Amino acid sequence: MTNTLPTSTSQTSTTLKSWGLTVIEASNLYSSAEEGRYSGTLDERADAMQALIDNKSVKAIFFARGGYGSSQLLNKLNYSKLEKHPKWFVGYSDITAFHIALNNLGFETIQGPMMKGFNKDSRPERRQPAAIPGSKGFYKGHRQKGNHTV
Structure with missing residues (x-):
């Protein structure tokens, strides 16, 4: 099985940078554990x-x-720093576990594209930067509560 993650995340990083964002990759992004099932150990x-x-x-x-x-x-995570420095968590499918946990703690999240298929979505409106602070298209009036679909 070919690992397409490096190519797809590189393409997504390019898109996010074109929006004026700085991209920081997680230290485990290209790691592999349990025959590629996870991006590193727990x-x-x-x-x-x-x-x-x-x-x-x-x-x-x-x-x-x-x-x-x-x-x-x-x-395994400590969410206390999100109180002072909230951030969007963007993803779907199994990432819904994060959406539910964070929404229950009072944080907003975005049900939206993940890096692996980000640029494959045929609907460009699903790749809009409107909700991401710091991006060129950021919509400052976005103050809804809960989970948002992009």
């Missing part, structure tokens, strides 16, 4: 996600791909 994935949550400059976290392993992370 501890590696939790540490990488915690680093993004704790980073004040990160405004949004786009998940690279789905996977039922995302639910394994929920109880």
Whole structure:
């Protein structure tokens, strides 16, 4: 099986940079564990996600791909820094576990494209930067509560 993640995330990074965003890749993005099922061990994935949550400059976290392993992370993370430095969590499918957990804590999330298929979506409106702070197309009036579909 060919790993298309490096190519697809590189293309998505290029799109996000064209919006005026700085892209920070998680330390485990290209890691592999259990024959490619996960992007690293549970501890590696939790540490990488915690680093993004704790980073004040990160405004949004786009998940690279789905996977039922995302639910394994929920109880291993400390969400307290999101109070002072909230950020969008963007993804769908198995990432819904994050949406539910974060929505229950009072944080907003975006049900939207993941990095792996971001540029493959035939509907360009699904790739709009309107909700991402710092992007050229950011819509400053966006203040709805809960989960949003992009």
